[in-house]
């Protein structure tokens with residue numbers, strides 16, 4: 001089954017100069033285990049598209065089928081369940097919870113989703129090189145370590161689809177490469193689909209497919 005099917009999606013924002021059509025009939029599909037890079041100039045609507053797919057915002061027209069469900073037809077509880085368990089999101093900002101130790105940050109999303117698996121969380125921490133940091137708080141970790149925590153947290157509930165928005169944009173080149181390699185490796189192992197926004201052609205080339213967003217449409 002197709003994991004994600006986006007059909008003819010449109011989104012218009014109100015601006016001071018009148019309505020601004022960010023997305024104008026965007027369609028794409030993604031299967032389980034597939035990875036897709038989404039590139040496009042700044043302001044081309046990449047983050048908007050990711051937010052719509054993640055159920056964080058609503059489209060004006062078109063349809064998003066995720067895991068066989070039309071997400072526009074879900075009620076609030078259904079959308080919340082989708083955001084917690086089916087879809088995992090990694091942003092450029094790490095968004096860790098400062099008052100929670102690393103172990104609890106990693107487990108947070110999975111616990112919310114009722115899918116906490118201690119052995120899998122331990123594996124993620126291990127693979128991410130975080131095993132020695134589990135009792136620390138986020139402020140005591142480097143940027144690269146914090147982003148690895150954020151990725152582990154996203155993967156902990158075993159989402160079927162991972163949405164990543166410039167996930168290594170805040171890291172230096174070497175750290176970014178390491179973190180990206182881990183992300184790709186673990187996503188591949190879980191069999192999730194990956195849709196990643198990036199400005200980097202080098203990163204985009206590491207994914208199986210690539211789409212470019214221009215003037216609100218995909219090329």
Ligand SMILES: Nc1ncnc2c1ncn2[C@@H]1O[C@H](COP(=O)(O)OP(=O)(O)OP(=O)(O)O)[C@@H](O)[C@H]1O
Pocket residue numbers: 013014015022040041042043044045046047048049
């Ligand atoms: N909530 C909003 N209200 C009004 N306009 C918005 C809103 N969110 C985004 N926009 C506008 O929509 C356009 C697309 O924004 P978006 O963040 O999706 O672009 P992007 O391709 O992700 O850009 P970047 O690569 O710089 O992150 C921009 O012109 C932005 O100003």
